[in-house]
Amino acid sequence: MSVHSNVKRVTTHVLQEMKQKGEKIAMLTAYDFSMARIYDAAKIDVILVGDSASNVMAGHETTLPITLDQMIYHASSVIRGVKRALVVVDLPFGTYQGNSRKALDSAIRIMKESGAHAVKLEGGSEIKESIVRILSAGIPVMGHLGLTPQSIYKFGTYQVRAKEEAEAAKLIEDAMMLQEIGCFAMVLEKIPAHLATKVSQKLDIPTIGIGAGSGADGQVLVSHDLLGITKDFSPRFLRRYLSLYEEIKGAVEQYIQDVRDVDFPNEKEQY
Numbered sequence: 001m002s003v004h005s006n007v008k009r010v011t012t013h014v015l016q017e018m019k020q021k022g023e024k025i026a027m028l029t030a031y032d033f034s035m036a037r038i039y040d041a042a043k044i045d046v047i048l049v050g051d052s053a054s055n056v057m058a059g060h061e062t063t064l065p066i067t068l069d070q071m072i073y074h075a076s077s078v079i080r081g082v083k084r085a086l087v088v089v090d091l092p093f094g095t096y097q098g099n100s101r102k103a104l105d106s107a108i109r110i111m112k113e114s115g116a117h118a119v120k121l122e123g124g125s126e127i128k129e130s131i132v133r134i135l136s137a138g139i140p141v142m143g144h145l146g147l148t149p150q151s152i153y154k155f156g157t158y159q160v161r162a163k164e165e166a167e168a169a170k171l172i173e174d175a176m177m178l179q180e181i182g183c184f185a186m187v188l189e190k191i192p193a194h195l196a197t198k199v200s201q202k203l204d205i206p207t208i209g210i211g212a213g214s215g216a217d218g219q220v221l222v223s224h225d226l227l228g229i230t231k232d233f234s235p236r237f238l239r240r241y242l243s244l245y246e247e248i249k250g251a252v253e254q255y256i257q258d259v260r261d262v263d264f265p266n267e268k269e270q271y
């Protein structure tokens with residue numbers, strides 16, 4: 001229970017218990033106060049302030065350009081809308097790779113300046129030192145394996161990862177390592193369903209899948225994809241629950257028409 005409200009907060013321990021009880025975890029991205037408030041009211045378990053903000057909020061082609069300051073801005077806006085969900089924030093590209101001191105400084109800035117509850121980092125053995133150092137400061141860490149969009153220029157494509165035996169074996173090894181050093185959960189992105197199931201069964205900590213089948217302990221989607229605000233992105237794993245692009249466009253077209261026809265505002269809509 002939080003000191004400031006009587007809402008029972010989702011913590012990393014709650015997620016652990018959910019896995020033990022076989023209850024699936026629902027996670028969704030959010031980048032601003034208004035949407036975070038709606039998702040929290042709907043009782044989403046985890047809100048991820050993803051670096052996908054670089055794509056869906058800022059219009060960049062990749063997640064690489066977003067900065068630590070921009071992530072902190074998004075995260076602090078989200079935090080103000082949340083009473084219940086666990087809020088996890090992506091460490092952006094260039095703020096943790098290859099320098100564990102810098103990684104710790106970046107994570108501390110996120111926690112201190114946004115009020116978030118945990119951070120997420122992409123990668124396995126190559127970033128182990130950074131994760132260990134962040135964990136040693138008492139900051140909960142969510143891992144992220146499989147397709148790691150910050151490495152897009154190394155992979156060359158956004159295709160399914162770990163289809164080959166060697167890459168699958170490395171992923172399993174990395175997953176075990178992340179658990180061993182103390183991560184509380186991990187995202188498994190775009191890997192074969194049978195591999196995600198195997199990893200999830202091997203681990204005691206929860207896995208959250210995206211394009212990884214139903215065997216993961218939870219699911220995450222980019223909220224703009226789920227809501228149909230993005231239009232030209234339709235991977236097989238995506239289920240759209242709304243077509244907001246069309247609905248918002250229709251509403252705006254109607255508003256423009258009403259203004260031009262002097263239909264808006266009417267007599268009741270003025271003083």
Ligand code: KIV
Binds near residue numbers: 052
């Ligand atoms: O940035 C993001 O939205 C993510 C999810 C796709 C897991 O990392």
